[in-house]
Amino acid sequence: MTPSKKIAFSRRSFLKTSALAGGGILIGFNVLNACNPKAEMPIDISKLNFNDFNAFIKISDEGKITIFSPNPEIGQGVKTSMPMIIAEELDVAWKDVYVVQAPLDTKNYTRQVAGGSQSIRKGWEALRQTGATAKQLLVNAAAAKWGVDASECNVKEGIITNAKGDKLGYGDVVKEAALLEIPENVSLKDTKDFTIIGEQIGNVDIDKIITGKPLFGLDYKEEGMLYASVLRPPAFGQVLESFDDSGAKSVSGVSQVLKFGNKIAVLANSTWAAMKGKKALKANWKQESQAESTAFHDTKLLEILNGKTFDTRRKDGDVKEAFAKADKVLERIYESPFLPHNCMEPMNFFANVKDEKIHLVGPIQTPAGTAKRVARHLKREENEVFLEMTRMGGGFGRRLYGDFVLEAAEISSLSKKPVKVVFSREDDMTAGTYRPAIKYKIAASIKDGKLTGYHLKEAAVNNNMYGLIPNFFPAGAVENYQVDTTNYKSNITTGAWRAPYTNFLASAEQSFFDELAELMGVDRIKLHMDLLEQVKTNPNPKVEYSPDRLQNVIKLAVEKSNWGKSEKGVYQGFSVYYCHNTHVAEVADITMENGIPSVKKVTCIVDCGIVVNPLGATNQVKGGVIDGIGHTMYSDFSFNNGVPESNNFNSYQLIRMGQTPKVDVHFVESDIDPTGLGEPTLPPIGAAVANAIYKATGKRLTKQPYMSNLNVDKKVMG
Amino acid sequence: MPTFNLKINNETHTVEADMDTPLLWVLRDQLNFVGTKFGCGIGQCGACTIHIDGNAMRSCLLQVSQAEGMNITTIEGLSKDGDHPVQQAWKEVDVPQCGYCQAGQIMTASAFLKNNPNPNETEIRNAMHGNICRCAAYNSIEEAVKVAAKKIS
Ligand code: FES
Ligand code: FES
Numbered sequence: 001m002t003p004s005k006k007i008a009f010s011r012r013s014f015l016k017t018s019a020l021a022g023g024g025i026l027i028g029f030n031v032l033n034a035c036n037p038k039a040e041m042p043i044d045i046s047k048l049n050f051n052d053f054n055a056f057i058k059i060s061d062e063g064k065i066t067i068f069s070p071n072p073e074i075g076q077g078v079k080t081s082m083p084m085i086i087a088e089e090l091d092v093a094w095k096d097v098y099v100v101q102a103p104l105d106t107k108n109y110t111r112q113v114a115g116g117s118q119s120i121r122k123g124w125e126a127l128r129q130t131g132a133t134a135k136q137l138l139v140n141a142a143a144a145k146w147g148v149d150a151s152e153c154n155v156k157e158g159i160i161t162n163a164k165g166d167k168l169g170y171g172d173v174v175k176e177a178a179l180l181e182i183p184e185n186v187s188l189k190d191t192k193d194f195t196i197i198g199e200q201i202g203n204v205d206i207d208k209i210i211t212g213k214p215l216f217g218l219d220y221k222e223e224g225m226l227y228a229s230v231l232r233p234p235a236f237g238q239v240l241e242s243f244d245d246s247g248a249k250s251v252s253g254v255s256q257v258l259k260f261g262n263k264i265a266v267l268a269n270s271t272w273a274a275m276k277g278k279k280a281l282k283a284n285w286k287q288e289s290q291a292e293s294t295a296f297h298d299t300k301l302l303e304i305l306n307g308k309t310f311d312t313r314r315k316d317g318d319v320k321e322a323f324a325k326a327d328k329v330l331e332r333i334y335e336s337p338f339l340p341h342n343c344m345e346p347m348n349f350f351a352n353v354k355d356e357k358i359h360l361v362g363p364i365q366t367p368a369g370t371a372k373r374v375a376r377h378l379k380r381e382e383n384e385v386f387l388e389m390t391r392m393g394g395g396f397g398r399r400l401y402g403d404f405v406l407e408a409a410e411i412s413s414l415s416k417k418p419v420k421v422v423f424s425r426e427d428d429m430t431a432g433t434y435r436p437a438i439k440y441k442i443a444a445s446i447k448d449g450k451l452t453g454y455h456l457k458e459a460a461v462n463n464n465m466y467g468l469i470p471n472f473f474p475a476g477a478v479e480n481y482q483v484d485t486t487n488y489k490s491n492i493t494t495g496a497w498r499a500p501y502t503n504f505l506a507s508a509e510q511s512f513f514d515e516l517a518e519l520m521g522v523d524r525i526k527l528h529m530d531l532l533e534q535v536k537t538n539p540n541p542k543v544e545y546s547p548d549r550l551q552n553v554i555k556l557a558v559e560k561s562n563w564g565k566s567e568k569g570v571y572q573g574f575s576v577y578y579c580h581n582t583h584v585a586e587v588a589d590i591t592m593e594n595g596i597p598s599v600k601k602v603t604c605i606v607d608c609g610i611v612v613n614p615l616g617a618t619n620q621v622k623g624g625v626i627d628g629i630g631h632t633m634y635s636d637f638s639f640n641n642g643v644p645e646s647n648n649f650n651s652y653q654l655i656r657m658g659q660t661p662k663v664d665v666h667f668v669e670s671d672i673d674p675t676g677l678g679e680p681t682l683p684p685i686g687a688a689v690a691n692a693i694y695k696a697t698g699k700r701l702t703k704q705p706y707m708s709n710l711n712v713d714k715k716v717m718g
Numbered sequence: 719m720p721t722f723n724l725k726i727n728n729e730t731h732t733v734e735a736d737m738d739t740p741l742l743w744v745l746r747d748q749l750n751f752v753g754t755k756f757g758c759g760i761g762q763c764g765a766c767t768i769h770i771d772g773n774a775m776r777s778c779l780l781q782v783s784q785a786e787g788m789n790i791t792t793i794e795g796l797s798k799d800g801d802h803p804v805q806q807a808w809k810e811v812d813v814p815q816c817g818y819c820q821a822g823q824i825m826t827a828s829a830f831l832k833n834n835p836n837p838n839e840t841e842i843r844n845a846m847h848g849n850i851c852r853c854a855a856y857n858s859i860e861e862a863v864k865v866a867a868k869k870i871s
Binding site for chain 2: 077200203205207210211214216218219227252270272342343344346391392394395424425615616619620623625626627630648649650654656658660
């Protein structure tokens with residue numbers, strides 16, 4: 001168990017208090033950066049200032065706790081788990097805690113959000129400190145009232161007691177607490193004393209979601225707002241030459257058509273009229289840069305993968321020599337397509353650009369950076385931009401990019417109207433920032449029955465793997481190890497997609513290890529356990545993962561999945577991976593139905609440190625696994641002369657309920673600080689499925705999506 | 719522009735709209751029933767599911783002119799305080815992730831369970847097949863339908 005920690009943390013720099021005019025104490029805090037020393041704490045709850053603070057805690061005279069946070073939910077449950085951590089250290093009952101998303105403020109523009117929703121991993125320590133500091137402040141106030149030493153006081157669920165048995169509720173001391181100095185060096189709870197963290201706590205927005213309350217960007221409205229539908233170049237590499245808007249203008253409800261850059265916006269009094277107007281536009285496009293097709297990308301990536309120009313990202317020992325001396329060599333190429341994000345809520349954003357202020361509202365994962373880009377784009381001052389976030393109907397990386405915010409701002413600026421840009425599904429799928437197509441070549445050398453060399457090469461569209469990835473497994477486990485990357489710059493826009501790079505890399509490597517074990521004639525599980533054992537005996541400072549934690553999840557996966565003991569007709573595939581600071585092992589159970597593989601069950605073992613909210617965490621783990629199965633098995637995306645060949649769910653397969661397995665989730669019990677959960681269960685699943693399909697069919701799948709490469713009917717299931 | 723009288727959640731609303739306007743956009747843009755979501759506009763995702771005379775329908779495919787005279791129910795009118803057994807089951811199981819698809823899922827499930835209060839697993843999977851959840855909360859949706867069925871039957 002981790003002992004209570006005292007961390008040198010200057011609380012003055014990140015926490016401030018004020019006595020509220022209507023009674024109670026208000027605590028403002030800033031978890032990642034120090035507060036602006038000049039930041040003023042409001043004394044009126046309607047004037048919460050989210051420029052200087054991430055969130056506020058209000059403790060009323062009755063001892064009720066309200067947490068005001070401007071950060072809405074993206075689907076990762078942070079809006080629930082963040083207040084859980086604060087409440088834990090504050091030592092209050094969860095039922096007395098209310099979480100309020102500070103309402104959109106369209107009059108005072110006090111909300112100039114400085115940062116997006118921060119992950120639990122980054123916020124963990126600071127959130128605990130915030131709760132613990134607030135608690136100490138209240139205890140100090142009670143102690144002063146009683147004339148006793150604060151160390152003689154105890155707290156349980158918001159009630160402070162002293163040695164004599166006197167009792168004071170938090171609400172009884174808020175007035176005094178607001179006047180006290182903020183305490184330094186407070187103690188955090190021992191993890192074994194947690195009463196809220198680790199409990200199954202439901203989504204704080206649940207009532208609004210199940211009754212259809214306006215929460216999302218698409219639901220946001222303002223008086224006089226127009227809807228904008230934007231016509232963008234139909235193919236990558238094209239520019240607008242000329243257009244005829246007479247048809248669009250005759251659609252009833254359409255008020256204006258305007259050109260900006262290479263795009264044309266149709267403004268109307270309803271979404272439908274704007275969309276109809278857009279369809280009635282006639283535009284001529286000119287191909288300015290290369291019109292690329294999927295066949296071209298395939299050839300190009302293979303060419304550079306087999307070429308000689310690479311950046312070496314990590315080099316241990318001498319792979320060349322290992323391969324020269326090898327008894328056996330295994331070399332495979334793995335291929336993945338581009339993928340759109342397809343957030344369920346299509347991209348949209350509201351903008352009202354006025355001379356005094358720029359007001360932006362909608363779903364975005366990068367509010368601060370986007371606000372800056374808008375200011376730069378419109379040649380305005382940053383402090384004139386006020387951006388408010390709504391709940392997001394999915395992110396998956398797409399909402400890191402503010403392209404649609406810039407569009408809304410530019411259209412509002414040109415039309416001088418409040419405008420909401422709404423993407424149709426077709427717009428959303430064809431104007432993406434796609435996961436880039438990537439090909440890996442992996443080679444391994446075997447000498448005297450031992451793995452002696454491992455050489456990974458990456459050929460990607462536009463950008464390569466980020467810096468830490470070369471230090472993931474099997475780095476440190478193989479003496480001669482090298483990672484090389486190369487890329488092809490395309491005019492197709494690409495970007496981060498849930499678990500960037502590892503979402504396919506894990507599939508490739510964990511499929512490769514399955515085949516490698518077979519070639520070496522060793523058990524698949526044993527090969528991994530032995531390699532990890534070597535990392536433990538020869539520790540390498542440059543590895544990101546923990547060999548112990550990986551071995552542990554492997555052991556648990558074997559046990560919980562009944563590995564090797566499945567019934568007849570059920571084929572199992574194994575995969576293990578570390579990314580986003582989390583260790584995961586997975587076993588997929590599949591059956592074959594009329595020659596088509598069907599994933600029946602997935603056993604998923606996750607070591608993400610302390611599980612803050614098991615209910616939300618389980619949801620995310622299951623979502624990651626099923627999302628991963630969908631995209632590795634079914635989703636295909638191609639280009640023909642720069643034009644995306646799918647644009648809606650009738651031509652693009654997203655996984656549906658009938659295709660989903662039951663996911664059996666087990667968390668490793670741990671008292672280590674929590675790590676990421678939104679992403680790490682997705683990468684390993686592709687290989688678990690491919691390895692199971694190999695057992696069932698004898699076919700090694702190296703190209704995704706698997707269903708397109710299994711000679712089965714490729715029809716999109718609607 | 720023609721006018722239409724729509725009976726939504728037991729109240730009559732009069733709207734002006736082009737004949738071919740999908741009911742979805744009339745509900746969302748004109749009448750502020752934004753609980754009904756837009757996901758694809760072509761009947762493939764189920765985010766826009768509403769009840770027409772008690773049956774689940776895709777409001778993106780239904781033109782406003784066809785909806786006159788019918789009993790339209792949206793998620794806002796499914797129950798008074800969110801206490802429909804399906805809504806309660808969704809809460810108990812804590813189904814939503816991003817939550818965007820869930821109104822459509824709930825509308826599909828509630829219409830289905832009304833006709834088949836005791837479904838088996840295959841029937842549930844078939845009934846829910848038309849509703850995409852991009853967050854892939856499928857295990858929880860399936861479980862919540864079962865929980866709701868228990869509450870109903
Ligand atoms: S929006 Fe109607 S089915 Fe997708
Ligand atoms: S909960 Fe996000 S799409 Fe279903």
